[in-house]
Amino acid sequence: MADKQVLVSGASVAGPALAYWLARYGFDTTVVEIAPALRGGGAAVDFRGETHLAVLERMGVLDRLREVQTGGSPMTFVDEHDRTVLHLPADFAGGDVEVLRSDLSRVLHEHGRGQVDYVFGDSITGLTETPDGVDVTFASGARRTFDLVIGADGIHSRVRALAFGPEERFVSHLGYYVASWDLPADVDVPAGSVSYNVPGRLVSTGGGPDRPGAFVAFKSPRLEYDRHDVAQQRGLLVDAFRGMGWRTPRLLASLEHTTELYFDSISRADVRPWSRGRVALVGDAACGATIGGMGAGTAVVGAYVLAGELATAEGDHATAFRRYEDRMRDYARRCQKGGDRTGKFLAPASGFALRMRNGLLGNKFLLDLMLKVGKDITNKIDLPDYAHAAA
Template identity: 50%
Template structure:
């Protein structure tokens, strides 16, 4: 397998980023994605520091990302009467460069679609690792054999479940859920409102409503928008400020996404010819580093595969050796209590951070140091 045939599960961010690099290194790539097309919208994601910008520059997409940047707008934290309590600065929320997740996904898809195969509206149903490859069956497509399979399919990774074991063995629920809903109404300047254990935020036009709330694990169909809207309505019943208006707008919306805040803990990124990338390997929902980790991980994994000249075991070991220390930030922290503090006292303390320029600068500086904490190799096969 010098320039092999690779299947990537997941067409969001990490999957297309890896496809870009693998095609450049001479691999044949297929990407399978359960959604029927690239997903638009979604939350804003950000890049910060030299490491992220080096990867974007080497990919040749930095100008595209800058063209589509959302700007990192300041957001007011308000009380029930709409009075300002603090301001969450755009510098804090948006990093050095912010872009909607759907826009970034579209940029990566458009860069890779002419050079690799995309199977939309499909998913992997079984993986059989053999001496000569991985035999893969699909929900819709005919079975095929690939030299390698990459799970870049998120915290609820099907590839990880099929190759490593049940999700419960690797994914830890952090006690919160979050939701994004595309709403047509303009609720004015970006604002965020809290009551203990609940947060709702709205932005300007074309910005999704955003929710974080304390909750035990929920049993629901992640592809059933109606169920998710019902859960939100129950979770936010009786909440003040403009919450009833926002929930009504969500009821009228066509697009809603609800998921748990969860953290992945796994002792190895690969099993045989199968390897994990991004949130499937080192996810921490809303941790602030997921997109950067996926983009850097895609570059490192592709580079090591290109350098290993067909030895996937050596490539996977080198990928893990480089990424494990860098991805350690995803093993700690829980954004839930920060976004939706469980008590009024914790709400007050959180708001104090945004009223103190010193504390805010310290948090931003810490985030920047985590984002650059890797010695990024130069892989000639990827940058020639």
């Protein structure tokens, strides 16, 4: 088989899932991750519908994920006096299986690490395609040549920037920012997710006494900041939520002590096509929405299809990349559209919009219809069985 040496950038969700399948089909696979180890923290992600569960089952991780699942978290919205204004059931956000992103990454990594070479604490700084492969330069100074390079490195993909062009050509800001961080163990956090809104802003606690955490969202035009400067991000959050009541002052004060802060815009990646020569994209790098776009499910499905098509095409990457995108593009775009509405759901911009959200989602018939439509979207794909391609 040609094109057997594959470099995958990113060890969050799409990367480890893809690496597992590639190794199973006989590819020599290396995963490079800029972080020094698997990342901790992070919000919960969910899988919903038969397609997501079928891929996890075929991969052999569904039972393990069920062991570490959160059980889903009902969402309660309250006023400043803690009186409930809206309550949503656990399956609204939790789907069929909900796990913390860090637990998902760990399970996927453990499942394939015996067959995959993982390199932590390094990143790709240069890509040069030749007729026979891709010459790769790493931040460590190392240089290696691979047959194929796959960007599974998220919505701010470095591989996409190097091989396709600058981020602003592909990533659209959707008008909101979100952040999450762990809270000290002595902070009293009620069970489930409890949220407080004012127009354009949301403050939420969740996780319960074992893993208390904070989550916030706020409406804002695009901000200029350094994604690696945590102190600057803390300052942006303090400015955005200054003067807000409820538990907000206490939660903001806890920022000084957190070791893991996630801060990002709600954005959408739109790339066409998903491959260029010997380089391809999968997951959020190709078709992500920061939050609310069923990104974890799309990532594992996309990884399954990409690896399967490469195996079926016997390493003919041009054919495999085309078939992969033909199968996945419409499916991914339908799932991705949910991210366009996430900010408006979390932090409606006006008092009228807040009342409208609470009224509509408080209607059980409409809520059940929304859940059904969401699950139907995840199932609208002809999912091949690539078992015949296993090494």
